[in-house]
Amino acid sequence: MFKEILQRIVEQSNGVGAVLMGYDGIAVEQVLTDNQTVDSHLIAVEYANVLKELKKAASIMNAGDVEEVSINTGKFFVVLRLLTPEYFVALTLNKGGNLGKAKYLVLRETPTLQAELA
């Protein structure tokens, strides 16, 4: 189920956490490593807002559907991958993490997550 898939992504990427969530900002499932002081509900809502803007932007630009977004902040790498019109997965890494591997792992688990969501 979702928890095992997210756990696998987080472990193999040395990630901080992974969340499967809807565009309504409600997390379906999440895995967070220890020592996380972040408010995951707030994060969910914020990610969802960012992706809603992105989907709107891509549609206006006639750019095809948004498939993946990587965000590089002062502290984290975040990989967002869109799974269905309602759900997406977000993986957060510490700045020293391997972004390429993280993107690969998320992509590899995408069909499994999509099958579970279907």
Next chain:
Amino acid sequence: MFKEILQRIVEQSNGVGAVLMGYDGIAVEQVLTDNQTVDSHLIAVEYANVLKELKKAASIMNAGDVEEVSINTGKFFVVLRLLTPEYFVALTLNKGGNLGKAKYLVLRETPTLQAELA
């Protein structure tokens, strides 16, 4: 000036276009290759909205400042790099383009763009 820098980024990355713009959605300068049917003003406004949401998200998540965002759509790769609290640069590539090289080129020109903006 800005035009030469953007031109260099677009040429060396084989990009579709590059824009230097403010968060108010107004483009300071832009370079578009031929055959572009996109409405660059609409794009500017949409990019700016996405980045505003991202900055808010990063602040709420206590994730440090947003530095760079890559977006992968059905047709394009887009690299957004934040230059100052008011301005950012956006480079768009066709899907077959080299995203790694594009990110490198944008990063390489960042100090030059920042110096021009100061």
